[in-house]
Amino acid sequence: MRLGVNLFTVFMVLLLSLAGAIMACSFTSSQPFLPVDTLARPQSLQLAFPAYFGHHYSIPENNPQTIEGFELGRMLFYEKALSINNTISCASCHQQQHAFSDTVAFSTGVDGIKQTRNTMALINLLWLRHFFWDGRVTGLENQVDTPMINQHEMGQSFQKSIQKLKEKKFYGKKFKAAFGDEKITKDRIEKALAQFERGLISCNAKYDKYLQGKCTPTQSELRGIQLFYGNPTTVAYTRRPNCSHCHGGAKDL
Numbered sequence: 468m469r470l471g472v473n474l475f476t477v478f479m480v481l482l483l484s485l486a487g488a489i490m491a492c493s494f495t496s497s498q499p500f501l502p503v504d505t506l507a508r509p510q511s512l513q514l515a516f517p518a519y520f521g522h523h524y525s526i527p528e529n530n531p532q533t534i535e536g537f538e539l540g541r542m543l544f545y546e547k548a549l550s551i552n553n554t555i556s557c558a559s560c561h562q563q564q565h566a567f568s569d570t571v572a573f574s575t576g577v578d579g580i581k582q583t584r585n586t587m588a589l590i591n592l593l594w595l596r597h598f599f600w601d602g603r604v605t606g607l608e609n610q611v612d613t614p615m616i617n618q619h620e621m622g623q624s625f626q627k628s629i630q631k632l633k634e635k636k637f638y639g640k641k642f643k644a645a646f647g648d649e650k651i652t653k654d655r656i657e658k659a660l661a662q663f664e665r666g667l668i669s670c671n672a673k674y675d676k677y678l679q680g681k682c683t684p685t686q687s688e689l690r691g692i693q694l695f696y697g698n699p700t701t702v703a704y705t706r707r708p709n710c711s712h713c714h715g716g717a718k719d720l
């Protein structure tokens with residue numbers, strides 16, 4: 468008796484799957500699927516740097532580096548509409564030609580008031596975990612809120628920034644390319660800016676070329692390197708500069 472039920476069940480399952488298959492076939496014949504590679508999807512972005520930079524970094528799993536995310540982040544970094552009076556972008560204070568900092572002791576925000584701290588250069592942030600001079604923020608995504616909202620920097624709510632980005636039609640397409648659909652959200656703005664900043668890698672200075680064996684420093688430069696990395700010594704009345712105590716360099720990344 469049990470066998471009979473089971474056979475009947477198997478028969479019904481087979482019949483139903485056959486019907487399903489036929490329906491599926493007739494559906495696909497009138498509406499062909501798109502080939503997978505024509506579906507828009509962000510392309511992974513490999514960050515390149517010399518091996519001596521080390522791998523003591525982590526990229527959040529929910530924000531992988533992509534070409535489209537990086538491009539969007541770059542646009543947002545230079546977007547003055549993210550400030551309350553459309554005059555200031557991240558790049559106003561973080562200027563590429565000055566190592567993504569500027570040349571003044573204290574930069575000025577939207578309200579014309581000077582910052583209380585020096586603008587930080589944005590270089591090799593991939594290897595950092597705590598941001599700002601006092602390290603008060605953990606994670607690049609979380610850092611973005613401060614300059615955007617702070618009334619002495621860009622001084623605009625996220626709600627307003629999102630509304631202004633929506634008015635610029637091309638942003639919808641850019642958010643879609645980076646995140647799958649046209650929605651513009653606080654979370655996505657933070658993620659795109661963080662992706663751009665993780666890509667700001669400097670690894671082609673003369674010192675890098677020296678570490679890569681591609682250039683020979685002068686005697687004077689070699690003495691400079693020794694002094695820079697010179698630790699305090701036990702030799703009486705000698706201090707040595709010990710610059711590397713604070714200016715870590717690649718070996719500490």
Ligand code: HEC
Binds near residue numbers: 544597
């Ligand atoms: C008005 C000038 C100004 C603007 C505009 C500005 N910043 Fe900054 N940035 C600063 C200053 C000043 C600091 C250091 C602040 C502190 O330590 O409290 C800083 C620090 C940072 C840091 C920390 C770097 C580190 O090594 O810890 C990051 C990252 C950063 N800014 C990114 C941005 C982004 C992204 C934007 C745009 C959304 C932006 N900044 C807009 C002045 C500015």
Ligand code: HEC
Binds near residue numbers: 695708711714
């Ligand atoms: C006790 C920590 C410390 C030591 C030791 C130290 N520095 Fe600095 N240095 C800093 C800090 C912090 C800044 C950034 C100040 C700012 O931008 O407001 C800085 C900035 C600099 C700058 C300017 C960088 C820029 O982007 O404008 C140079 C150049 C520099 N240091 C060289 C040296 C040299 C050379 C030595 C060794 C003789 C040295 N430092 C030792 C902490 C230190």
